[in-house]
Amino acid sequence: MEKELRLNQLTPEEERVLIHKWTEMPFTGELLEEKREGTFVCKQCDAPLYYSEMKFESGCGRPSFDDAIPGQVHEYVDADGRRVEITCTTCGGHLWHVFRGEKLTEKDTRHCVNSVSMKFVEGKVDMLEHAVHNTADVATFGWGCYRCVEAVMQRLRWVIQVESGFMWWATDDPTYDDVSYDETGHVEVVHIHFDPELITYQTLLNVFFSSHNPTQLNAQGNDKGTQYASVIFTHSPEQASQAQQMIQQLNESDIYTPETVVTQVREASDFWKWPDAHQDYYNNNQWDRYCEFVINPKIKKLRESYADLLKDEEAESSR
Numbered sequence: 001m002e003k004e005l006r007l008n009q010l011t012p013e014e015e016r017v018l019i020h021k022w023t024e025m026p027f028t029g030e031l032l033e034e035k036r037e038g039t040f041v042c043k044q045c046d047a048p049l050y051y052s053e054m055k056f057e058s059g060c061g062r063p064s065f066d067d068a069i070p071g072q073v074h075e076y077v078d079a080d081g082r083r084v085e086i087t088c089t090t091c092g093g094h095l096w097h098v099f100r101g102e103k104l105t106e107k108d109t110r111h112c113v114n115s116v117s118m119k120f121v122e123g124k125v126d127m128l129e130h131a132v133h134n135t136a137d138v139a140t141f142g143w144g145c146y147r148c149v150e151a152v153m154q155r156l157r158w159v160i161q162v163e164s165g166f167m168w169w170a171t172d173d174p175t176y177d178d179v180s181y182d183e184t185g186h187v188e189v190v191h192i193h194f195d196p197e198l199i200t201y202q203t204l205l206n207v208f209f210s211s212h213n214p215t216q217l218n219a220q221g222n223d224k225g226t227q228y229a230s231v232i233f234t235h236s237p238e239q240a241s242q243a244q245q246m247i248q249q250l251n252e253s254d255i256y257t258p259e260t261v262v263t264q265v266r267e268a269s270d271f272w273k274w275p276d277a278h279q280d281y282y283n284n285n286q287w288d289r290y291c292e293f294v295i296n297p298k299i300k301k302l303r304e305s306y307a308d309l310l311k312d313e314e315a316e317s318s319r
């Protein structure tokens with residue numbers, strides 16, 4: 001499920017510059033003298049490009065920056081083979097050129113940008129929040145205590161953010177099944193925000209199933225009760241069919257024979273996030289007994305089975 005990129009309506013002048021790569025007249029742009037603290041974002045797609053602290057006075061008549069927000073500005077050599085064109089990574093909108101070797105700044109770099117290609121917003125846009133809201137997809141899994149699921153999923157590369165909380169079993173229109181599971185009413189889950197271009201939902205499913213025992217009904221190890229059930233809350237029909245298919249494949253193979261996978265697949269309802277003090281549990285409490293006995297073995301297994309999926313710092317610590 002890829003998120004659709006929402007593009008803003010452009011004026012004819014903006015279109016000439018951003019799409020057809022025209023160049024605005026120097027010393028005419030509105031953002032040339034912009035000195036407030038904030039973020040310069042793409043006029044076409046609102047992606048953050050530069051922070052105000054990167055801006056400097058170059059005398060060239062266009063807003064100039066000595067650096068760009070990592071990953072947000074794409075560079076490639078112009079058709080003339082000499083200059084380096086810059087575009088918005090997110091939408092491909094034309095910005096203008098980057099120059100190096102002029103010795104104007106410590107970073108020896110000048111991103112020279114058409115004023116009309118950008119908008120200014122006050123305040124520093126937080127890139128993590130931006131990614132979660134704009135590019136990330138979400139998966140919601142539960143198996144046993146949330147602390148365990150959180151610790152495993154946090155270690156995967158291309159997982160942008162993991163939030164812990166719960167969902168209610170019952171929906172607005174509960175079926176018999178919902179009610180019969182409604183002993184405690186809630187189930188512990190984690191919300192996994194991930195970049196779908198870099199890690200697939202299928203891969204997350206693989207990690208999910210290999211990190212717990214999906215044949216244990218409404219319990220995981222010593223944690224017993226429906227709040228600890230093995231469950232996948234889905235956010236799209238595609239997620240639902242992938243999850244169902246995987247359960248069918250696992251049951252058709254003899255991996256768990258004579259047991260069967262009892263993981264439930266349900267449509268996601270509202271997510272309730274635990275207070276901040278309960279987030280990031282394993283990272284803050286690695287030496288408590290629960291972590292030592294329950295979570296450490298899972299992390300060890302993750303390092304062994306999915307070494308190539310681990311974040312750099314995680315791969316380091318497993319060496």
Ligand SMILES: [Zn+2]
Pocket residue numbers: 042043044045046047088089090091092093
């Ligand atoms: Zn853009």
